[in-house]
Amino acid sequence: MNMRLGLDFHGVLDKYPELFSKLTKVLYAYSWEVHIITGQSIDEGFLQKLHSYEISYTHLFSIVDFHKKLGTEIHYDEKGPWIDEDLWNRTKAEYCERAGIDLHIDDSDVYGKFFTNTVYLQINKK
Numbered sequence: 001m002n003m004r005l006g007l008d009f010h011g012v013l014d015k016y017p018e019l020f021s022k023l024t025k026v027l028y029a030y031s032w033e034v035h036i037i038t039g040q041s042i043d044e045g046f047l048q049k050l051h052s053y054e055i056s057y058t059h060l061f062s063i064v065d066f067h068k069k070l071g072t073e074i075h076y077d078e079k080g081p082w083i084d085e086d087l088w089n090r091t092k093a094e095y096c097e098r099a100g101i102d103l104h105i106d107d108s109d110v111y112g113k114f115f116t117n118t119v120y121l122q123i124n125k126k
Contacts, residue, residue: 002031004101006092007057009038009050011107012123017053028056035059035099037092040080059099063091090114 005027007013013020013036024034034057040046042062050057064081067074067088075082093114096104103119106112112120 002033003027003103004033004035004099006035006037006096006099006101006104006118007055008092008104008106008108009036009040009046012105013053013055014049015107017055021054021056024056025054028058033058033099035061035096035101037061037063037095037104039063039088041065061095061099063088066091066095093118093120 005024007020007024027034034055036050036055036057036059038046038061040062041064042060064074064083067083072083072087089110092104092106092111093116095101096115096118101118103121104115105121105123107123109122112122
């Protein structure tokens with residue numbers, strides 16, 4: 001059975017790129033699924049940054065792109081996209097449940113309460 005790992009981008013991958021580059025390469029070699037989960041749109045700039053960190057992955061998921069496809073009302077300002085806060089906060093957990101993620105690593109405690117079957121590991125923000 002293949003294991004599935006979810007990794008938050010902002011505050012996790014971009015904070016510890018060397019660690020997660022090594023980890024994801026090993027897991028990928030052992031046929032793990034590695035899901036990169038981000039709030040931002042998956043555009044060329046995001047992909048360039050991800051590739052510069054040399055992260056091995058099998059899946060990409062964007063909260064904002066997902067909600068665009070659903071037709072969720074999204075507002076934009078200088079800080080980026082905004083949707084209903086509760087809806088935004090539970091989207092990662094719902095994705096992880098649908099994708100069968102075994103372990104998700106994030107830096108924010110706000111998402112943890114929405115996880116039920118996926119192990120949620122919050123790393124220290126120091």
